[in-house]
C-alpha cells in the first residue's frame with residue numbers, strides 16, 4: 001500500500017498520477033467495526049469494477065484546527081498504525097490530506113471536484129453520517145449531485161453494538177473508563193498500543209491513548225515470544241508498570257506492542273497469621 005500526504009503544493013502532481021479508483025472517505029480513528037464496513041464495501045466495489053481501492057483521510061483532526069487550537073485531542077492510533085490496518089484490509093493507496101483552514105473552507109462542490117473527481121474516483125463509499133466541506137455542510141446524500149453526476153456513491157448504514165452507534169468518540173470513552181471488554185467488541189480486535197521500555201516501565205509512543213489508571217491483563221511482545229501478564233497504568237497515564245514478569249526479557253528502547261485484554265478487578269489482598 002502506498003501512503004501519500006497531500007497538500008496545496010503537491011496536489012496537482014498527485015492528481016496527474018492517479019488512476020481510476022473506488023474511494024472510502026472519513027477520518028477513521030481506531031478503525032472500528034463501522035469503519036471496517038465502509039472500507040470493506042469500498043474494497044468489494046473496487047474488485048467488481050477492476051479498479052484500485054483508495055482511502056482519503058485527513059490530518060490533523062478537523063476539531064484541532066477548527067477549535068483555534070484550544071481543544072486537546074486524544075488520537076486512538078497514529079497514522080502509521082492506521083496505514084498498517086488499512087493495508088491489511090486490502091487498500092492500495094492511503095491519501096492523507098493536510099487539514100488546514102484553507103482546506104476546511106472549501107465548498108462541498110469544490111472538495112468533491114478537486115479531491116475526488118480529479119483524483120480518478122469513479123465511486124465513493126462513506127458512512128451514513130459522513131460530512132464534508134465548509135461548516136460540514138456536504139453530506140453523503142448529496143455527494144453524487146455535488147459531483148455533477150460524475151461519480152457514484154454508496155452510503156453505508158449505521159453499525160451499532162447493543163443499540164449504540166459504534167464511533168471513535170465511544171472508543172475514547174471506553175479507554176477513559178478502562179472498559180477493554182466492550183472496546184474489544186466494537187473494534188473487532190483487542191486494543192493495541194506501542195511503547196518504549198526504559199528498563200523499569202513502558203511509555204506509550206505519541207498519538208496513542210492509554211487506558212484509565214488501574215491493573216490490566218495484557219500481552220507484551222518480548223525478545224523471544226509474546227507473554228500474557230499483568231500491568232499497572234499509573235495516574236499520569238504515561239507510565240505502564242509491569243507487575244509480574246521477568247524484566248530481563250525486555251530490550252531497552254524497543255518499540256513494544258502491548259495488547260490489552262481486560263481490566264483486573266481492583267482488590268486488596270489481606271494476609272492473616274494466626
Ligand SMILES: Cc1cc2nc3c(=O)[nH]c(=O)nc-3n(C[C@H](O)[C@H](O)[C@H](O)COP(=O)(O)O)c2cc1C
Nearest residue numbers: 026027062103104106111130131132133134135136
Ligand atoms: C473539505 C472539507 C471541509 C471541511 N470543513 C469543515 C468545517 O468548516 N467545519 C467543520 O466542523 N468540519 C469541517 N469538515 C470536517 C467534516 O465535517 C468531517 O468532520 C470530516 O470530514 C470527518 O468526517 P467523519 O467524521 O465522518 O469521518 C470538513 C471536511 C472536509 C473534507
Ligand SMILES: Nc1ncnc2c1ncn2[C@@H]1O[C@H](COP(=O)(O)OP(=O)(O)OP(=O)(O)O)[C@@H](O)[C@H]1O
Nearest residue numbers: 026027028034126127129130158159166167168169
Ligand atoms: N458506526 C458506523 N456505521 C457506519 N459507518 C460509520 C460508523 N462510524 C463511522 N462511520 C463512517 O466511517 C467514516 C469515518 O467516520 P469517522 O472517522 O467520523 O468515525 P466516527 O467513529 O463516527 O468518529 P467520531 O466519533 O469522531 O464522530 C465515515 O464515512 C463515517 O460515516
